[in-house]
Amino acid sequence: xxxxxxxxxxxxxxxxxxxxxxxxxxxxxxxxxxxxxxxxxxxxxxxxxxxxxxxxxxxxxxxx
Numbered sequence: 001x002x003x004x005x006x007x008x009x010x011x012x013x014x015x016x017x018x019x020x021x022x023x024x025x026x027x028x029x030x031x032x033x034x035x036x037x038x039x040x041x042x043x044x045x046x047x048x049x050x051x052x053x054x055x056x057x058x059x060x061x062x063x064x
Contacts, residue, residue: 033041
């Protein structure tokens, strides 16, 4: 019965790599959008705001 010999330094580095990969995957999901996707979202939001404003009965008062 012999146990497998493990290099602790290599084990620690492999664990750190896994943690970094998990963080990177989360960042890709959160921030990984192309410029075209961002522009499309912005255009859709502007269009929705315009349609919403068209249904207003009164214009909001401007603060000068």
